[in-house]
Amino acid sequence: FIYLVRDPRDVILSYSKHLNIDLNETFKIMNDKMSKEVFVRDGLKTKEVLFGSWSENYKSWKNYNSVKGLIIKYEDLVLNPNVYFRKIIIFLNQLYGLIVDEEKIIKSIENTNFKKMQKLEKKTGFKESTHGPFFRKGEIGNWKNELNEELKIKIEKAFFKEMKELNYL
Secondary structure, X not given: OEEEEOOHHHHHHHHHHHHOOOHHHHHHHHOOOOXXXXXXEOOXXXXXXXXXXXXXXXXXXXXXXXXXXXXXXXXXXXXXXXXXXXXXXXXXXXHHOOOOOHHHHHHHHHHOOHHHHHHHHHHHOOOOOOOOOOOOOOOOOOHHHHOOXXXXXXXXXXXXXXXXXXXXX
């Protein structure tokens, strides 16, 4: 598995837009050990997925040892795409013999940058989009501008151990 983890203070901003609910309600979902998301297509429920809280979700992947795994922080991937995309390709190479081709790595990074994904979504749509664009901002640390102090403190208190472990605190 490859697990991409993101600072929950930024996750809450993105997730609230995705769900089209306010930040306090989103925090309740992110902090609920039994949280789940129901997927609906054309008015019909297609599946229901149990996510658990942000910390439970992270811990479940961190502690999963039945298969090899790679955990990548979203922030690292954005700040150093060449380094972390290469780590992903090397990981896949170890599992599946995926060829490490430097030119393809560079092209893949260029073709999947956030701005290009936003343009592609505007042009062709994106099926995971629910309420507005799926590729909204993708910024790191936007919580500093958009999150009120009370909610920031709640998030940091609820997820303190994992955020500290991941160097978010």
